[in-house]
Amino acid sequence: MSEATFVDRSPERLRIGGRLAAAARYVVRDRELLIATILLGILVLLALFGPLVWTENPNGIDVGAALQSPSLAHPMGTDGNGRDIFARFNEGARISLAVGALVVLASALVGGTIGLVAGLWRGLTDSLLMRALDAILAFPPLILAMAVTVGLGVGLKTAALGTMLACVPYFARLLRSDVLRLRALPYVEAAVALGATRKRIVLRHIFPHTASTMLIQSAAVFGYAILTLAALGFVGLGAQIPTPEWGAMITDGLQYALTGQWWVALFPGLGLLAAVVAANIYADRARDILDPRGEFARV
Amino acid sequence: MTSGLAGRGVGVAGASTPPPAVDDVLDVRGLRTEFVGKEGTVSAVRNVSFTVRRAEKVAVVGESGCGKSALALSILGLIEPPGRVVGGEIWLNGRDISRFSERELRAVRGNEISLVFQDPMSALDPVKTIGAQIVEAIQRHQPNLGRRGAQGLALSLLREVEVPNAERRLNDYPHQYSGGMRQRVMIAIALANEPDLLIADEPTTALDVTTQAQVLDLLEKLVSDRGAAVVLITHNLGIVAEFCDRVQVMYAGRFVERAGVEDVFRRPTHPYTEALLRSVPRPDRLELGPLPSIPGSPPNLAHLPAGCTFEPRCPLGHGREICATVPPPPIQVGNPARVVAECHFARERWEAGEAS
Amino acid sequence: MRHGMPRLIAGRTLSSLSAIFGASLISFIFLRLVPGNPARLFLGQFASQDAVDKLVEQMGLKDPIYVQYYKYMWGFLRGDWGFSYTTGQPVTTQLGHRLPATIELGLYAFLFAFVGAVALAVIATYRRRPVVDGSVRAMSFFGLGTPPFWFGLVLLVVFSERLHLFPGPDGRLSIDSTQPPSITGLYTVDALVTGNFATFADALWHIVLPAIALGLAPLAFLVRLLRANLLDVSREPFIVVVRSKGIGRFSAFARHALPNAFLPTLTAAGLILGQLLAGSVLVEKVFNWPGAGALVTDGILRQDYAVVQAFILLSAVVYVVVNLVVDILYGVIDPRVRVVTAVA
Numbered sequence: 001m002s003e004a005t006f007v008d009r010s011p012e013r014l015r016i017g018g019r020l021a022a023a024a025r026y027v028v029r030d031r032e033l034l035i036a037t038i039l040l041g042i043l044v045l046l047a048l049f050g051p052l053v054w055t056e057n058p059n060g061i062d063v064g065a066a067l068q069s070p071s072l073a074h075p076m077g078t079d080g081n082g083r084d085i086f087a088r089f090n091e092g093a094r095i096s097l098a099v100g101a102l103v104v105l106a107s108a109l110v111g112g113t114i115g116l117v118a119g120l121w122r123g124l125t126d127s128l129l130m131r132a133l134d135a136i137l138a139f140p141p142l143i144l145a146m147a148v149t150v151g152l153g154v155g156l157k158t159a160a161l162g163t164m165l166a167c168v169p170y171f172a173r174l175l176r177s178d179v180l181r182l183r184a185l186p187y188v189e190a191a192v193a194l195g196a197t198r199k200r201i202v203l204r205h206i207f208p209h210t211a212s213t214m215l216i217q218s219a220a221v222f223g224y225a226i227l228t229l230a231a232l233g234f235v236g237l238g239a240q241i242p243t244p245e246w247g248a249m250i251t252d253g254l255q256y257a258l259t260g261q262w263w264v265a266l267f268p269g270l271g272l273l274a275a276v277v278a279a280n281i282y283a284d285r286a287r288d289i290l291d292p293r294g295e296f297a298r299v
Numbered sequence: 300m301t302s303g304l305a306g307r308g309v310g311v312a313g314a315s316t317p318p319p320a321v322d323d324v325l326d327v328r329g330l331r332t333e334f335v336g337k338e339g340t341v342s343a344v345r346n347v348s349f350t351v352r353r354a355e356k357v358a359v360v361g362e363s364g365c366g367k368s369a370l371a372l373s374i375l376g377l378i379e380p381p382g383r384v385v386g387g388e389i390w391l392n393g394r395d396i397s398r399f400s401e402r403e404l405r406a407v408r409g410n411e412i413s414l415v416f417q418d419p420m421s422a423l424d425p426v427k428t429i430g431a432q433i434v435e436a437i438q439r440h441q442p443n444l445g446r447r448g449a450q451g452l453a454l455s456l457l458r459e460v461e462v463p464n465a466e467r468r469l470n471d472y473p474h475q476y477s478g479g480m481r482q483r484v485m486i487a488i489a490l491a492n493e494p495d496l497l498i499a500d501e502p503t504t505a506l507d508v509t510t511q512a513q514v515l516d517l518l519e520k521l522v523s524d525r526g527a528a529v530v531l532i533t534h535n536l537g538i539v540a541e542f543c544d545r546v547q548v549m550y551a552g553r554f555v556e557r558a559g560v561e562d563v564f565r566r567p568t569h570p571y572t573e574a575l576l577r578s579v580p581r582p583d584r585l586e587l588g589p590l591p592s593i594p595g596s597p598p599n600l601a602h603l604p605a606g607c608t609f610e611p612r613c614p615l616g617h618g619r620e621i622c623a624t625v626p627p628p629p630i631q632v633g634n635p636a637r638v639v640a641e642c643h644f645a646r647e648r649w650e651a652g653e654a655s
Numbered sequence: 656m657r658h659g660m661p662r663l664i665a666g667r668t669l670s671s672l673s674a675i676f677g678a679s680l681i682s683f684i685f686l687r688l689v690p691g692n693p694a695r696l697f698l699g700q701f702a703s704q705d706a707v708d709k710l711v712e713q714m715g716l717k718d719p720i721y722v723q724y725y726k727y728m729w730g731f732l733r734g735d736w737g738f739s740y741t742t743g744q745p746v747t748t749q750l751g752h753r754l755p756a757t758i759e760l761g762l763y764a765f766l767f768a769f770v771g772a773v774a775l776a777v778i779a780t781y782r783r784r785p786v787v788d789g790s791v792r793a794m795s796f797f798g799l800g801t802p803p804f805w806f807g808l809v810l811l812v813v814f815s816e817r818l819h820l821f822p823g824p825d826g827r828l829s830i831d832s833t834q835p836p837s838i839t840g841l842y843t844v845d846a847l848v849t850g851n852f853a854t855f856a857d858a859l860w861h862i863v864l865p866a867i868a869l870g871l872a873p874l875a876f877l878v879r880l881l882r883a884n885l886l887d888v889s890r891e892p893f894i895v896v897v898r899s900k901g902i903g904r905f906s907a908f909a910r911h912a913l914p915n916a917f918l919p920t921l922t923a924a925g926l927i928l929g930q931l932l933a934g935s936v937l938v939e940k941v942f943n944w945p946g947a948g949a950l951v952t953d954g955i956l957r958q959d960y961a962v963v964q965a966f967i968l969l970s971a972v973v974y975v976v977v978n979l980v981v982d983i984l985y986g987v988i989d990p991r992v993r994v995v996t997a998v999a
Binding site for chain 1: 684686964
């Protein structure tokens, strides 16, 4: 089944609003999921509307106001250059969430295509593709992303590319195993016997069923992508200061943390924590709802 | 071989009853087990009473979900939350084990009572050898044998259950055994400490027909060699006819009929028993038309009807006021009393049966 | 019945080798893509063009690409991992000096993760109290979502700076401690073995916070895995069978459920190693831990990429090898995997 079924336990007459309301009820009932949604919701709101509402310049240097502890004027304090951390936090939220989502989307597309091709064409193509995936998987993912950024030049773009590359095999393997499983099913055989073209088989018979597993994997990878991007930012291979990327901000805050100015490094980390925890909880629930078999990333 | 019921208390819960007779291995009185679930409390075992005599073979027959397995686990005290044994007495060899602490129960399990489970495929620890698992059972209750003694006994047990190449096979792992072989191992484990009572929960259900027959024959031989009593839980009436002395038919957590095997098959008193027998396909009596089945489905144990639990599906009692409103008490029929059935029309049916 | 084994080993070894080959290709490709002239970087910006050109020739950078690859790999296998641009020292020497520190940190982090995971998983599953189970689950979510570098910082601020319970980020030993003789390179082990208990205590004291920071993610990962496996196994019929023999609840749990749950957990060992490798790069910087990870982060800052390259390829090799060993080990330990066909 390609759609999620929300178990709605409310009595018949209270069922307002159809599926969306049912989903909302489900979320409220599940405490962990509720927390995750709230966290993510806050971050998304800050990312989308933060810069509109809180108009401090995230890159506005004001050395006179450097290293001020959190106050009404600066809810998250200021950093070594007097920049308002809250504004930077909001920008950072944008970066982490948006780039993270982009990375997931890209690697799902690329990985999914690879897996699809490998599963459908089999033979030599399959072997070669699998060998290539094995080569990518030979690296611990962060290390691979490091190799890419070192090779192609540091920066957010290459960091995103590196992270994407590291995530591709997980999607590829997933889709490949799904395809292999599904094509062996009798009704697909029947479709082939009836003369359906490959394209039709893919679109009508295989795709809908793999959608749910891809969704679960995406949620899990999303959290991981955010962490990896931040890690790259931390070591200096990702976004570069003054870009207010959370990982880079933590590096910046490193020097001040042990001399009492804890806020510079704390808040970006909290942001990361919130985003990734929320993503993981979603992935967990998605697994429960969509796929009773539930396995983790190492396919 | 039928058994007389004279002189035995027949399952009135809580009443002060005489102590169990000396030759009763098991005397269950008013056992009640509940499971707390999302839909409410499910009464899996509802005030069940029965006895098993020494070396007797009693069948517990019923459909899936009637509470048979819960009964077995309740007797052994192996019901885990969300389930709970909420009442009754279980007299084993003259002691009420329902009052036993976990520690005392551990001394009884595998020793005076053993259990044989239904799914041989998943009933053994996959990462331990067969020998180790038999030895474990032995050493638990016969530590005096020591390691060598226990291993020797394990070997002889394995031979007794007719596993070929027993000596080598002791060091094999469960996945190297077939289903029938594993079930034999289960029997070996169960009989390792010469129990007085063996409870076999669907021991042959997972096996193919030929293996079923072999395993049953084996079980019969071993049990009679040792003089152990058996409670055989099954839904396969064919096995019952061959193997057992007495039959107890379970429906919705209670025994609706208790009788000797001859009576159950020749003149079933309770309508449910009759319906069960009729639904068994018989190659010697080929009838045209669809296979008779019992209409409807077993009741939801969380929401039991007020009257007789079988009433909705009963060809005799459906719609009758007394059946729908009053739960039938256990009624003894026969002279001397030899069948107990929980049906308002037990006497009438029994007398009608006399004519056939 | 054991004839499945050699085939299993051969198959896995082959695919591992091909994976390493592929990884080396990837590594090499990205190495060659580094902007700038490696020779120029090595000699510095004041060197003459002639000198640079000569070095380029010497480094073989003018050779066709496949020759370069061959020389690179051949050199790597022989232990020639290039020279650091900034220090001029061979990379092998530098890494060699730093590796024991990373290994020691990794070991303690793993110990923390493993012991912690077993304890937590057992607590969560043995008595099935929803509160305990819920908090263990929550912990694992947090553990997986916390960036290890940030967490290390938090630990430092709280336990070192505020509570003064642990030392600050001053490396493996306090300034006034004497370094133990180098037997294994692991300070705690070396100190213990030579009877230098003061240094042992000091080294241990220093390793606690970084080990916790590094081990947090593996801990969370293992807890989830072990807990799930324990729950699955506890529901299996054979556990009830064991109980019916008269074995107590705890014995049944410890002797039957736990071993069965450990088995599939073993396969995660490779992944854990990957986490530790990547994590060490992140955590060592925070604690000024003089390990290979810190070497890499320094190298990145100073654009001294020879070290980074070597570390990357080395990680890949180690990662693949460990995964291979784990797979084979799993085959040895789990009796079900060995046999190709079951004997009736």
